[in-house]
Amino acid sequence: MGSGKKKTGYIVLLAAAALAVILGSRYERAWRMQQEIAGKVVRFHVIANSDSARDQKLKLMVRDAIGEELSAAMAGAETKEECEEIIASHLAKIEETAETVLRREGCEDEVQAFLDDVNFPVKSYGCVTFPAGRYEALEVVIGEGEGHNWWCVMYPNLCFSGSVYEVEDDKAGEALREVLTEEEYREVISSGDYEVRFRYLSFLNEWME
Numbered sequence: 001m002g003s004g005k006k007k008t009g010y011i012v013l014l015a016a017a018a019l020a021v022i023l024g025s026r027y028e029r030a031w032r033m034q035q036e037i038a039g040k041v042v043r044f045h046v047i048a049n050s051d052s053a054r055d056q057k058l059k060l061m062v063r064d065a066i067g068e069e070l071s072a073a074m075a076g077a078e079t080k081e082e083c084e085e086i087i088a089s090h091l092a093k094i095e096e097t098a099e100t101v102l103r104r105e106g107c108e109d110e111v112q113a114f115l116d117d118v119n120f121p122v123k124s125y126g127c128v129t130f131p132a133g134r135y136e137a138l139e140v141v142i143g144e145g146e147g148h149n150w151w152c153v154m155y156p157n158l159c160f161s162g163s164v165y166e167v168e169d170d171k172a173g174e175a176l177r178e179v180l181t182e183e184e185y186r187e188v189i190s191s192g193d194y195e196v197r198f199r200y201l202s203f204l205n206e207w208m209e
Contacts, residue, residue: 031133033131033183033184033187034131034132034133035133036181036184037130037131037180037184037187037188038133038134038135038136040080040179040180040184041080041130041135041136041153041155041156041179042080042083042084042087042115042135042136042137042138042153042154042155043118043120043135043136043137043138043151043152043153043154044137044138044140044151044152044153044154044159045118045120045137045138045139045140045149045150045151046059046062046063046066046140046142046149046150046151047059047139047140047141047142047145047147047149048142048143048145048146048147048148048149049109049142049143049144049145049146049147050143050144050146050147051146051147051148052147055142055143055147056147056148058101058102058105058107058109058142059142059147059149059150060150061101061105062098062101062102062111062140062142063140063150065097065098065100065101066094066097066098066140067159069090069093069094069097070086070087070090070094073086073090074086074154074155074157074159075157077155077157080155080179083154083155084115084136087115087138087154088115091113091114091115094111094113094138094140095111095112095113098111098113098140098142099111102142109142109143109144110143111140111141111142111143112139112140112141112145113138113139113140113141114138114139115136115137115138115139116136116137116139117134117135117136117137118134118135118136118137118139119132119133119134120132120133120134120135120137120151123151125151125152125153125158125172126158126172127172127173127189128153128158128172128176128188128189129188130153130188131187131188137151137154138154155179156175156176156178156179157175158172158175158176173185173189176188176189
């Protein structure tokens with residue numbers, strides 16, 4: 001009986017070790033995939049002063065004004081580097097544009113705009129779902145920046161096609177195909193009712209449930 005228990009214990013330990021190796025390998029692959037995707041996109045992030053109805057409304061007004069300011073310039077960005085250059089050259093104008101909107105509405109909050117690496121949770125935009133991680137983003141912070149945020153993808157351009165902030169799924173797919181590998185593309189595009197969020201993290205989620 002003691003020998004049988006000992007043998008069972010060894011089997012459990014071996015199974016746990018094997019599982020740890022599998023999970024570690026898949027986690028590393030998932031992390032590497034997120035890094036590769038993040039290296040090819042630039043996101044746009046507007047953070048409200050607070051979650052009050054007024055501040056949330058002002059956030060969207062600021063978003064719209066910045067969209068009008070950048071849409072023409074961004075239309076000519078053919079590479080991530082060109083997108084970064086356009087953003088960097090417009091930062092002062094972005095702050096000025098946003099604060100003009102706020103002052104017109106009787107709000108004295110200041111606005112900070114900068115290009116930086118930002119931590120994002122898992123986020124969906126239409127048919128597109130990006131894994132959690134750090135991404136380069138145009139960060140626009142209104143006042144204390146303690147309210148809910150709005151975001152989209154600035155490069156490739158999922159922000160300023162057609163109606164300013166509504167991009168059709170097929171157009172989003174076409175834009176992403178131009179910059180992502182086929183494997184990366186499959187990680188962020190959903191199909192019908194099946195959403196490919198992040199296969200490897202989905203595997204981990206099954207073990208956590």
